[in-house]
Structure formats: C-alpha cells, structure tokens
Amino acid sequence: MTEKENSTSSGQEIPPVEKGMDQDKINAFAHFSGDFNPIHVNEEFAKKAGLGGTIAHGAISLGYFCEMLVNYFGENWLEGGGFSVSFISPVRPGYKVKYRGVITGERETDKGKVLDLEIWCENQDGVKCIVGKAYGPARL
Amino acid sequence: MIPSDEGRKVMRYDEMELGEEFPPMEFSISEDRVRDYQRVFEDEHEWLREGGPKVPPFVSSMDVIAPIFMKYAIAPGTIHAKQEIEMIRPVQPGKKLTAKSRVADKYIKRERKYVVFETLTQDEDGNLVNRNRFHFVLPE
Numbered sequence: 467m468t469e470k471e472n473s474t475s476s477g478q479e480i481p482p483v484e485k486g487m488d489q490d491k492i493n494a495f496a497h498f499s500g501d502f503n504p505i506h507v508n509e510e511f512a513k514k515a516g517l518g519g520t521i522a523h524g525a526i527s528l529g530y531f532c533e534m535l536v537n538y539f540g541e542n543w544l545e546g547g548g549f550s551v552s553f554i555s556p557v558r559p560g561y562k563v564k565y566r567g568v569i570t571g572e573r574e575t576d577k578g579k580v581l582d583l584e585i586w587c588e589n590q591d592g593v594k595c596i597v598g599k600a601y602g603p604a605r606l
Numbered sequence: 607m608i609p610s611d612e613g614r615k616v617m618r619y620d621e622m623e624l625g626e627e628f629p630p631m632e633f634s635i636s637e638d639r640v641r642d643y644q645r646v647f648e649d650e651h652e653w654l655r656e657g658g659p660k661v662p663p664f665v666s667s668m669d670v671i672a673p674i675f676m677k678y679a680i681a682p683g684t685i686h687a688k689q690e691i692e693m694i695r696p697v698q699p700g701k702k703l704t705a706k707s708r709v710a711d712k713y714i715k716r717e718r719k720y721v722v723f724e725t726l727t728q729d730e731d732g733n734l735v736n737r738n739r740f741h742f743v744l745p746e
Contacts, residue, residue, distance in 0.1 A: 485648075494646045499668065500675075504682050515683050524686035529647050529664040532691075536651060536663065541696065544663055548692040553685075 474569050474581060474604070483534040483565040487557055492522050499525060521556035527587055527596050530565045534585075538567070539602035546577050549585060551598030562590040572604060579604035617678040619712065619719035619744045626709040631673040635661045637699045639669075654699070661697040667738050670705040670725045674740075681745050687720065688741035695735040702730045710739060718743045 496502050501523055504511035512520045531551065535543050557563055567585040574580075581604050586597045615621070640653055643665045653662050697703065710724035723740045 491646070498642055498646045501680065503680050503684060505685075511682065524689065525664075525668055526647075528668070528689055528691070529643075529649070529662075532662065532664040532667075533647070533649055533651070541660065544660065544693050544696040546693065547663075548690070550688070550690040552688045 474572070476569055476571050478569045480534070480538040480567045480569065480583070482567075483530050483537065485530055485563050485565070487522050487526070487559055487561045487563055489520065489559045491526070492520065492559065495523050495526050499523065501525070517556065519558065521558055522561075524553045524557075524596070527551075527553075527557055527563070527565070530563070530587070531585060531596075531600070534565045534567060535600055535602060539581075542605060543602045545603070546575075546580070547600070547602040549598055549600035551585065551596050553596050555593060555595045557587070557589070557595050561595075563587050563595065567600060570599075577603070614675075614677060614679040616681045617684065617721070617742075617744060618681065619721060622709050622712055622721050624709055624712055628673040628677055628707040631670075631676065631705045631707075632702060633669065633672070633705070634700050634702055635665055635669060635697060640665060640699055661699055663691070663693050663736075666697040666703075666727070667691050667693075667736055670703075670707075670727045670736070670738055671723070671740060673705055673707045673725070674723050683745035685743040686740070687743045688739075690737075690739040692737040694737065695729065695733055697729070697735050703735065704728050704730075719746075720744075 492506055496507050506523050509520055565587045567583045570582045570584050572581050580601050583600045585600045586594050588594050705725050705727045707725040711722035713720050721742050725738045727736050729735050
C-alpha cells in the first residue's frame with residue numbers, strides 16, 4: 467500500500483496559530499515550568515534590566531510552534547519532526563502573536579520523505595519575534 | 607519542571623565546563639501534567655484520548671531540562687536565546703524516562719556569553735525519544 471503524503475508545494479503556508487499573550491499566561495507558565503526568572507514575572511526587575519517591562523518565556527512560544535506543527539503534520543510529527551529557532555525580539559504582554567510556517571522544500575531521508583519549513587512568529591505589527599526552521603514527515 | 611533555587615549555585619559562564627555532564631534524571635510525565643499543559647496553553651488536541659495517549663511534544667521536550675537546574679539555579683537576567691528540538695519517538699504518560707544532559711558548547715558572541723546544554727532522553731527500553739539543545743545567554 468502506498469503511504470499517503472501531505473499534498474504540498476514550495477511556498478505554501480501552513481495554517482497559522484494565533485495566540486494572545488498577557489501577564490496571567492506568563493505567570494501560569496512560571497508555575498507550570500518552575501521558571502520564575504524575574505525578567506518574566508517582576509515588572510520592576512525587568513525594567514531595571516533594560517527590557518522595558520516583563521517579557522514572556524521563550525518556551526511558551528515553543529509550545530505554540532509545536533501546536534502549529536502537530537496541527538499540520540498530525541501526531542506523526544512526534545516521530546521524525548523537529549525545529550530550531552532563535553529568539554530575536556521579546557514577546558510581551560499585550561501582544562497578539564501569530565505563529566506561521568511556509569514550506570520551503572522536501573528531501574529524502576533514511577526514514578522517508580521530509581518537508582522543510584521556515585517558521586516564525588510575529589506580533590500584531592508584523593514584527594518578527596522568533597525565526598527558524600522546522601521539518602516533519604511528509605506521510606499523513 | 608525547574609526546581610526551586612534553594613541551595614544551588616547560580617549558573618555562571620566562567621564556572622561552566624565544556625563537556626560537563628549532569629547526573630541522569632529518571633522521571634515520568636503524568637496525565638495530570640499533560641492536563642496542566644493543556645490548560646496553560648489552551649491546547650485542545652486530544653492527547654489523552656482512549657487508545658492513543660501521548661505526551662504533547664512541548665512537555666516531553668521542556669521537562670527534560672530539570673537535571674541542569676538540579677545543580678544550577680537560573681541567574682536572574684538569563685535569556686533563552688535559541689532552542690533545537692528533535693522528536694524521535696512519542697512519549698506515553700506515566701512511562702519511565704531518563705534524561706542525560708551535558709554542557710555541549712559555550713562561546714562569546716557580540717560580548718554576550720552563551721552556554722548550550724544538550725539533553726538526550728531515553729525510554730525504559732533505552733530508545734532515544736527526543737534530543738534538545740538549549741542556548742542561554744548568561745548575565746554578568
């Protein structure tokens with residue numbers, strides 16, 4: 467039987483994930499993760515550190531990238547998916563963040579065909595906060 | 607989950623040794639932990655459905671950082687600069703996992719001090735389930 471594959475073409479955008487960010491969500495993640503770094507949860511400290519106020523944990527956005535990639539690739543993404551991202555600008559409370567991905571190509575690996583993507587997230591003004599690359603198995 | 611900072615050395619760039627290995631950590635991810643993640647992230651995927659229980663990729667990738675923070679406390683002002691995630695096998699709730707971590711790299715770029723931690727996570731049969739690299743900028 468031929469394995470079904472995602473029908474794709476280079477340049478195709480995958481469905482984005484949109485999330486609002488606020489201090490309650492940051493605080494909830496601090497409790498979930500145990501990461502109480504004051505740049506995330508202490509407004510005064512974050513201002514003194516030159517950040518202009520608290521910033522969201524980068525890990526929160528990693529969760530949303532995972533969500534976007536699982537939505538597209540399905541649970542197959544848990545076996546042969548991955549990504550690498552750089553945090554280039556903070557995600558701040560009050561932002562509306564869109565997590566996006568565009569297919570850039572495909573390649574054969576020893577585990578089958580893999581799709582490559584550019585991924586990023588941007589705030590409501592179109593400013594990119596995180597950029598990187600992702601991949602996932604082409605099979606459905 | 608990152609433990610509290612009590613009784614641990616604060617992570618300092620000059621004290622981190624390239625290749626330093628951390629004691630392996632045995633742990634499991636409970637269904638309650640998955641539910642907590644879904645509440646914080648508003649992830650509606652049916653991870654815990656009957657017949658197909660799996661741990662969301664974000665949880666299985668982020669909880670593995672604990673061995674590093676068992677030894678070192680996060681220095682206030684530490685910035686998460688980059689993240690690499692490679693998903694190899696799905697993780698089932700409640701199953702024993704072992705995470706092994708090391709200092710994979712340290713470097714100075716544009717006067718910022720970076721430390722890279724690599725964590726490999728195995729299931730109880732010794733199969734690799736994921737690989738993560740965390741890049742942090744440490745404050746002075």
